[in-house]
Amino acid sequence: MSLEHTLSISEFKMFQKLIYEEIGISLAEHKRTLVQSRLRKWLNEFNLNSYEELYEKIANDSSSQMLMLLVNAITTNVTSFFREENQWIYLQNNIKELFDEPNKTIRIWSAACSSGQEPYSIIMFLKEHLSNFHQWDIKILATDISEDILKKAIKGIYTQKDIENMPKHVVLKYFDIFKNSNGSKNFVIKDELKQYIVFRSFNLVTGNFLMFKNKFNLILCRNVMIYFDRPTQNQLLEEFAKLLKENSRLFIGHSESIHTKNSKYKLAAPSIYKPN
Ligand SMILES: C[S@@+](CC[C@H](N)C(=O)[O-])C[C@H]1O[C@@H](n2cnc3c(N)ncnc32)[C@H](O)[C@@H]1O
Structure with a gap:
């Protein structure tokens, strides 16, 4: 041809x-x-x-x-560790209020996780900031439509460039570092972090939301809704609303928004919503 x-x-x-x-x-x-x-x-x-x-x-x-x-x-898989800085600052400032369940469970869904930086950032964040981390029952569900990108996420192997904006002590604590024959380095997420994350393929548009048995304290659906038209976004937001616990949050991308008339959510901070 x-x-x-x-x-x-x-x-x-x-x-x-x-x-x-x-x-x-x-x-x-x-x-x-x-x-x-x-x-x-x-x-x-x-x-x-x-x-x-x-x-x-x-x-x-x-x-x-x-x-x-x-x-x-x-699809575009662009992502990075600790993307959307204001949301991590918000989490840090509100960590006690957000995660205060007497049964000490935390359920989080990274709903378009791409190559894994988003769910791995969450577990690193919780390890760094949640007091008595080991007393909590924590599960992070990480989904994406692309099986190729999920394979990459499960491996959790990153380059120098991928980790360059992270504090050195965090990198040393949570990655195993391997030197390649060409002198470059690979940064591999440690198994102690991987055990908290379940990776699955899930299509946010055609997927069956009834398969979710438990509600979440936090759903991150960042930088994917931007590709969907309004009716598709609204349908997805309806499904998320059913899956959010009472005192929970939905994080979206900073260039995305939820219409002020959407009665299911109220704005908690830029690109952060509470269920109504
Ligand atoms: C730009 S990345 C965003 C990654 C991450 N959430 C972030 O903000 O850094 C968008 C991801 O959405 C996924 N995606 C696109 N359409 C999707 C769909 N219908 N259902 C689930 N994931 C989808 C792509 O495979 C891609 O990994």
Whole structure:
């Protein structure tokens, strides 16, 4: 196939619909070249002659493996340790009020955890700031739609660049450090942290929320709702509201917002909400 082959408007519309229905992401028209460049390698890989053939292959694959390729090609996995600094300061200032259950349980959901920096930041934070940490029953559920990125999250292997903004004493305490033959270093999350986190794949748009048996003290759904349209965001916020404990919080990304008319939530601090 020629490199000049372009994703036609009608082909783009087919992918646009599939991506909206299966992943919940609404792709604007101007994303056509982005989708084209992300999908091009699969034409070569599967020896296909057009994007339409690729569409057929994905749409007709009952194993969903092809759909996963699409997910991995389209979604952005950008993340970092202790992202959205104001939320960590808020947690530190409100830790006693937020986690005060007599039965000493903490349930947290990192709802689009990408390569794991978000749930690992939570457990590092709790280890650093929760008094009598070992007396608590703590479970962090970390989910993402992308199975590829979850594999990375489970391994918990990071580069020098990934950890560069973290205090050195935190890195030394929670990572095993390995030197590679080329002189670079790998920073691997210690097992003592991993034991608190369960990684699972979950699609926030098409997933079955009835599978959640317990409510959460804190849900983080950061920097993913921005890809969804308002109806999809509202539907997701409805589901989260049912899963939040009375004295709980929902953290969203700083460029995301919940409409002031949404009666299920009230603003606690920028990008932090309480259930109403
Ligand atoms: C930009 S990352 C955000 C990671 C992290 N929450 C943060 O704020 O740093 C967005 C993540 O959302 C995931 N994602 C996209 N669509 C999703 C969906 N429908 N259900 C669940 N996760 C989704 C992507 O795979 C990606 O890992």
